[in-house]
Amino acid sequence: MSKAEYVYSVLLDEIRSARIPGGTALRAGEVAKRLGVSVTPVREALRRLEKDRLISYEAHHGATVVDLGxxxxxxxxxxxxxxxxxxxxxxxxxxxxxxxxxxxxxxxxxxxxxxxxxxxxxxxxxxxxxxxxxxxxxxxxxxxxxxxxxxxxxxxxxxxxxxxxxxxxxxxxxxxxxxxxxxxxxxxxxxxxxxxxxxxxxxxxxxxxxxxxxxxx
The missing domain is CATH 1.20.120.530 (GntR ligand-binding domain-like)
Structure with a gap:
């Protein structure tokens, strides 16, 4: 498993189980520090989560977990x-x-x-x-x-x-x-x-x- 795959699997599980709830901002630097990786694989994982429609990007806010209703x-x-x-x-x-x-x-x-x-x-x-x-x-x-x-x-x-x-x-x-x-x-x-x-x-x-x-x- 690559570092990007590792980050993606961790974040996917945390979002799917709502341990990271909707509306939460995901900052690449903070995620990288928490998971012990560089920022590059985190950014790659965030792009995959965006394709999965689990996070969205907004100007001046960065990545945010989608809040579903x-x-x-x-x-x-x-x-x-x-x-x-x-x-x-x-x-x-x-x-x-x-x-x-x-x-x-x-x-x-x-x-x-x-x-x-x-x-x-x-x-x-x-x-x-x-x-x-x-x-x-x-x-x-x-x-x-x-x-x-x-x-x-x-x-x-x-x-x-x-x-x-x-x-x-x-x-x-x-x-x-x-x-x-x-x-x-x-x-x-x-x-x-x-x-x-x-x-x-x-x-x-x-x-x-x-x-x-x-x-x-």
């Missing part, structure tokens, strides 16, 4: 529903017994963590569950698109709605229904369940949390 939140979940829904539909026709077993193993691990109240582990596991399905359905393009969408909208880890005990059961049931549809080779059902699952997540988040305060699905 309600419209972006709705677009984020809508786009996720389309991409991940299509991934689920295609996966139903392509999934192998080994891939299905791997997904069931991940789901079982989540169920065990949920049963023992280890809710802090569920958000990242759910992310892997969704992305594995999209990778199976669309290994050429959809997997990369799904990651790009998820990386484009900051979600504070501590605000994950998987931490809400009242929501965990419904989320686990949706994942179980998706697995059932995949096992049956029912692409239409897999897509419908995935889309409904993500849309309900977006609606719940808008109603209860507001922008930048949690990820449900």
């Amino acid at each position: 309600d419209e972006a939140l709705a677009e984020y979940y809508g786009l996720r529903a389309v991409v991940e829904g299509l991934g689920a539909r295609l996966a139903a026709a392509r999934i192998t017994p080994e891939q299905l077993a791997s997904l069931r193993e991940l789901h079982a691990a989540m169920a065990a963590d949920a049963e023992h109240g280890r809710y802090a582990l569920l958000g990242e596991q759910s992310r892997h569950f969704h992305l594995r399905i999209v990778d199976i359905g669309g290994p050429a393009f959809l997997g990369a698109h799904a990651r790009s969408v998820r990386n484009s909208f900051p979600v504070p880890a501590e605000a994950s709605l998987w931490l809400d005990e009242a929501q965990v059961k419904a989320q686990m049931e949706a994942h179980e229904d998706i697995l059932t549809a995949l096992a049956a080779g029912d692409g239409a059902a897999a897509e419908r369940i995935m889309v409904d699952h993500i849309n309900r997540a977006g609606e719940y988040r808008q109603e209860t949390s507001g922008p930048l305060t949690g990820d449900l699905a």
Whole structure:
């Protein structure tokens, strides 16, 4: 990994997880000092983040993390529903017994963590569950698109709605229904369940949390 790649990966993770919140100014010199690199790789990383539309440049202000609001939140979940829904539909026709077993193993691990109240582990596991399905359905393009969408909208880890005990059961049931549809080779059902699952997540988040305060699905 080059120094520019290192800086980019660190800043991307910090922005995606909202440890660097929207509206924060990113000064190349300060970032370089904090990460122990020169200014040159930091500037290269900032240019990549600008292409990702995660930061913007303004005259006399420099680079600033984009502050996203309600419209972006709705677009984020809508786009996720389309991409991940299509991934689920295609996966139903392509999934192998080994891939299905791997997904069931991940789901079982989540169920065990949920049963023992280890809710802090569920958000990242759910992310892997969704992305594995999209990778199976669309290994050429959809997997990369799904990651790009998820990386484009900051979600504070501590605000994950998987931490809400009242929501965990419904989320686990949706994942179980998706697995059932995949096992049956029912692409239409897999897509419908995935889309409904993500849309309900977006609606719940808008109603209860507001922008930048949690990820449900």
